[in-house]
Amino acid sequence: MTLFALVITPTAIQLRSVSAQQETTFTMGWAAAPMDTLSPTAITLYDGGAYLIMHALYDTLVMSDPSGNPVADLAASWTYKTPTTIDFKLVQDATWHDGQPFTSDDVAFTINMFLNNPKLAYMQTYVSTIKSVQALDKYTVEIQTKAPDATLLDYRLLGVYILPKHIWQNVANYSSYTNDNPVGTGPFKFVKWGGPNTYVQYDANTNYFLGKPNVDHFVLRYFTSYNAMALAIQSGEIDYAGPLFPPAIVPTLTSTKGIQVVTRPDQRYYYFCFNAYAQGAGNPVLRDKNVRIALSHAIDNVQLANTVWNGTATPQNTVIPVALGQWVNPNTPKYSFDLKLAAQILDTAGYKAGSDGIRVSPTGVRMTLKIEVPSNYAEEYRAAQQIASWWNQIGIDAKAQITDVGALADEVAAWKHDTFIWVWSAGASLDPDWFVSMFVSTESKPAPNPGLSDSGYNNSTFDALYQLQITQVDAAARRSTLYKMQDILHQDAVYVPIYDPGAAQAIRSDRWTGIPEGTIPPESQGASNNLLRNIKPASAIAIGSTTMDTTTLAIVAVVVVVIVAIAAIVMTRRRKSQPTGH
Amino acid sequence: MVNLAYVARKVTGLLITVFLVLTFNFYLFRVLPGNPVTLLFRGVGLSAEQIRELTSQFGLDQPLWVQYSAYIRNTLSGNLGISFQSRAPVLNLVLPSLVNTAILLSVASFLSIGAGIFIGIVSAWRRGSKIDITASATTLVLYSMPTFWLGLVLLFIGVIYLHLPVGGMMTISFVTIGALPQLADLTRHMILPLMTLVLGLTGQYVLVMKGALLDVFTEDYMVTARAKGISNSKLLWDHGFRNAVLPMMSLVALNLGLSIGGAVQTETVFSWPGMGLLIYRAILARDYPVLQGAFLVVTVAVILTNFVADMLYPLLDPRVT
Numbered sequence: 001m002t003l004f005a006l007v008i009t010p011t012a013i014q015l016r017s018v019s020a021q022q023e024t025t026f027t028m029g030w031a032a033a034p035m036d037t038l039s040p041t042a043i044t045l046y047d048g049g050a051y052l053i054m055h056a057l058y059d060t061l062v063m064s065d066p067s068g069n070p071v072a073d074l075a076a077s078w079t080y081k082t083p084t085t086i087d088f089k090l091v092q093d094a095t096w097h098d099g100q101p102f103t104s105d106d107v108a109f110t111i112n113m114f115l116n117n118p119k120l121a122y123m124q125t126y127v128s129t130i131k132s133v134q135a136l137d138k139y140t141v142e143i144q145t146k147a148p149d150a151t152l153l154d155y156r157l158l159g160v161y162i163l164p165k166h167i168w169q170n171v172a173n174y175s176s177y178t179n180d181n182p183v184g185t186g187p188f189k190f191v192k193w194g195g196p197n198t199y200v201q202y203d204a205n206t207n208y209f210l211g212k213p214n215v216d217h218f219v220l221r222y223f224t225s226y227n228a229m230a231l232a233i234q235s236g237e238i239d240y241a242g243p244l245f246p247p248a249i250v251p252t253l254t255s256t257k258g259i260q261v262v263t264r265p266d267q268r269y270y271y272f273c274f275n276a277y278a279q280g281a282g283n284p285v286l287r288d289k290n291v292r293i294a295l296s297h298a299i300d301n302v303q304l305a306n307t308v309w310n311g312t313a314t315p316q317n318t319v320i321p322v323a324l325g326q327w328v329n330p331n332t333p334k335y336s337f338d339l340k341l342a343a344q345i346l347d348t349a350g351y352k353a354g355s356d357g358i359r360v361s362p363t364g365v366r367m368t369l370k371i372e373v374p375s376n377y378a379e380e381y382r383a384a385q386q387i388a389s390w391w392n393q394i395g396i397d398a399k400a401q402i403t404d405v406g407a408l409a410d411e412v413a414a415w416k417h418d419t420f421i422w423v424w425s426a427g428a429s430l431d432p433d434w435f436v437s438m439f440v441s442t443e444s445k446p447a448p449n450p451g452l453s454d455s456g457y458n459n460s461t462f463d464a465l466y467q468l469q470i471t472q473v474d475a476a477a478r479r480s481t482l483y484k485m486q487d488i489l490h491q492d493a494v495y496v497p498i499y500d501p502g503a504a505q506a507i508r509s510d511r512w513t514g515i516p517e518g519t520i521p522p523e524s525q526g527a528s529n530n531l532l533r534n535i536k537p538a539s540a541i542a543i544g545s546t547t548m549d550t551t552t553l554a555i556v557a558v559v560v561v562v563i564v565a566i567a568a569i570v571m572t573r574r575r576k577s578q579p580t581g582h
Numbered sequence: 583m584v585n586l587a588y589v590a591r592k593v594t595g596l597l598i599t600v601f602l603v604l605t606f607n608f609y610l611f612r613v614l615p616g617n618p619v620t621l622l623f624r625g626v627g628l629s630a631e632q633i634r635e636l637t638s639q640f641g642l643d644q645p646l647w648v649q650y651s652a653y654i655r656n657t658l659s660g661n662l663g664i665s666f667q668s669r670a671p672v673l674n675l676v677l678p679s680l681v682n683t684a685i686l687l688s689v690a691s692f693l694s695i696g697a698g699i700f701i702g703i704v705s706a707w708r709r710g711s712k713i714d715i716t717a718s719a720t721t722l723v724l725y726s727m728p729t730f731w732l733g734l735v736l737l738f739i740g741v742i743y744l745h746l747p748v749g750g751m752m753t754i755s756f757v758t759i760g761a762l763p764q765l766a767d768l769t770r771h772m773i774l775p776l777m778t779l780v781l782g783l784t785g786q787y788v789l790v791m792k793g794a795l796l797d798v799f800t801e802d803y804m805v806t807a808r809a810k811g812i813s814n815s816k817l818l819w820d821h822g823f824r825n826a827v828l829p830m831m832s833l834v835a836l837n838l839g840l841s842i843g844g845a846v847q848t849e850t851v852f853s854w855p856g857m858g859l860l861i862y863r864a865i866l867a868r869d870y871p872v873l874q875g876a877f878l879v880v881t882v883a884v885i886l887t888n889f890v891a892d893m894l895y896p897l898l899d900p901r902v903t
Contacts, residue, residue, distance in 0.1 A: 027754075034667065036665075036667050036668030036669075037668050042668070119635065119639065121635050121636050124635075176669060178669075178670065191756065194750075194855070195678060195855065196668045196670065197859075197863070201754060217756055221754070222853070223749065223853055224859065225851060225853075227734055228749050228851060231737060232748035235741045235748065238748075404615060405616065406615040406616020406617075409615075410615050410616055
């Protein structure tokens with residue numbers, strides 16, 4: 001035992017002191033979002049955390065600034081020659097991590113690789129609107145889209161990591177290529193990783209064309225639980241933690257000295273859905289617009305934001321998350337929270353209460369409604385219970401329940417649900433298109449529905465506006481179309497938008513500074529490498545203290561030795577005396 | 583003596599069992615609600631073509647029996663398939679996880695079996711005394727605590743007050759370190775998950791050891807031996823323990839096999855990259871190839887350890903053939 005302690009103590013000192021020599025390492029913890037692969041062609045749609053690995057290594061043509069606007073990355077500037085032809089002037093001083101120069105050939109190669117290999121399913125969504133790409137000269141690339149595409153710069157191109165042609169042209173099978181030694185243009189160079197969902201180590205790319213990073217090394221660590229990650233940042237083992245700390249853990253972090261929690265609206269929102277599909281198998285009363293409007297008056301999203309998220313969520317009124325700023329219609333009306341008004345609307349529409357107090361439709365259907373919550377968002381159960389209690393007060397037999405996420409997905413595909421609370425999240429995208437795409441009528445198909453729609457919404461006016469906004473490259477025109485669409489959705493009340501919970505991320509502010517000011521979360525799911533480029537040590541101090549560790553380890557070792565010794569003494573004493581019988 | 587016919591019968595039984603389990607598992611995973619593709623699309627824009635493409639890549643659009651026969655064929659030739667999540671060969675995922683789990687659980691099993699035997703003997707020998715009551719009560723309370731909770735409590739104490747690492751297997755370092763410091767680093771990372779496991783596992787070994795020993799104490803030959811004047815320590819070890827160890831061995835064999843499945847809760851709390859964590863994540867994503875591969879390994883491990891126990895039994899107890 002003592003030998004054991006003696007072995008540990010000096011090596012703990014050795015490990016810490018080596019990293020304390022003037023070299024700085026920024027360690028970021030990321031929870032619950034898998035980082036399965038180093039290869040952009042092998043990323044699957046499961047890899048919620050792969051973007052973090054990628055955007056330290058690679059660049060894209062454009063990226064997001066801290067307020068969600070597309071700005072230059074590998075493309076220094078761009079012009080629209082026609083609404084479907086864009087010329088990108090590339091930077092001329094970027095180099096690959098192996099020293100080769102970056103040119104337009106790399107861009108053309110990368111995009112063509114994705115266009116010509118539809119089996120690379122993950123990347124398809126980012127190149128689906130591109131018709132062709134051509135290198136015009138060494139530093140100019142021309143992209144032609146199939147139709148005018150408003151989502152190109154704030155969504156599609158954000159996800160196309162530019163890969164080195166001189167390496168990837170020799171790859172035989174893209175989808176199984178594991179990219180064990182990735183070479184990119186990004187701010188950090190790959191050193192090694194511990195396998196899927198463990199950690200990745202990087203060295204700074206001192207030749208990075210946007211400026212050398214302010215740290216020497218970067219480590220990305222994957223955690224399976226926010227609890228463990230909170231402890232890690234409290235003890236100083238990591239410097240930054242995200243992406244979305246649950247509201248229950250945030251107070252512990254804010255009350256720890258040296259930790260700052262930064263919460264900014266995230267590109268996602270929670271919503272309440274009514275199954276209004278005409279051929280659905282849920283309660284048919286929800287197909288009546290009056291019922292949906294009445295029930296919308298019986299949901300108070302401000303109260304829910306307080307109950308479930310302790311006031312840290314931002315209630316929202318439309319289907320576009322608060323984080324997407326300019327696309328959110330500030331004038332879309334809100335259904336006031338008014339139980340009396342709700343009851344009145346139901347009465348007028350013919351849904352009178354029966355003898356047991358539960359309302360019945362004019363055709364005799366009881367208003368019994370399920371409010372479901374998927375198992376991976378179990379904290380929303382409190383919101384569901386609150387809603388059920390409001391609805392019970394106006395004569396609805398409402399029951400909240402948590403359903404396994406797979407089972408709920410199956411139910412929705414079969415149109416068997418009544419209502420539920422769920423999330424729409426755009427990932428790295430800052431584009432509003434995703435958030436209105438599930439209302440297009442082609443997304444509602446008979447069971448089993450392979451489309452996005454969970455409300456069964458079918459409105460040809462809306463469909464026409466949707467097709468229009470996606471082509472409106474001019475932001476002002478597009479805004480006006482999107483505003484109209486949000487108003488229409490409000491009138492038809494198939495969703496009740498609830499809130500945007502924001503992303504709570506934590507940083508050791510006693511050691512680090514340089515978080516970019518802005519409106520989107522500092523580490524905004526791969527929309528840019530702003531955080532990695534700007535983070536710098538608060539002062540030139542070494543990471544980790546040495547004396548504490550060795551002392552406590554020595555104490556632990558001594559305690560163990562003492563316990564063993566006592567036990568041994570007790571045992572030998574006992575041996576000598578008589579046993580107390582059977 | 584062990585005869586060949588006996589061994590041959592046992593091995594055939596083994597193979598049949600493995601085959602049945604493979605079939606059952608195949609069906610079981612596909613019965614889980616939701617399939618890998620439908621669970622994906624909440625966060626990203628999946629077009630209808632992509633859904634179709636993925637479904638066919640995963641082989642989910644083929645009739646069940648076609649998927650099944652492909653699976654059996656591949657498994658028999660050693661190809662465990664490719665993970666839906668990471669596109670890596672399943673064997674490359676399962677083997678390192680297995681090694682990591684084996685490291686943690688072999689030490690944990692060793693310590694908890696040792697502690698269980700020790701405390702069980704003391705409790706049985708001194709039945710009714712304060713030591714017995716305290717030891718039995720403590721181990722039972724720890725055994726019945728939820729592992730996840732116990733792990734988190736130990737994590738909190740360990741990280742905040744003792745500056746032990748928060749998780750993982752090794753400290754991430756940019757300099758190469760020698761073998762002995764690496765071993766020391768691994769030990770530091772193992773302390774908390776080990777404590778969680780050992781505190782939880784000891785209880786059952788204590789119970790079985792104590793019960794078996796008490797049973798043996800009631801036998802006539804124990805009275806005879808005492809009458810012959812045999813010393814206490816010989817009585818305890820040669821006559822008591824050696825007879826009581828048989829039921830203990832069954833439990834040990836069973837648990838060792840099952841522990842290959844990894845201690846899911848402990849591995850999750852401490853981010854220990856073992857089998858338990860691999861299986862947990864695969865279930866969440868309905869990653870059928872990884873689940874099938876991991877469960878195959880667990881099945882084989884359980885069957886093998888029980889087989890070895892079966893073979894060893896006649897050696898320990900000549901009455902068994």
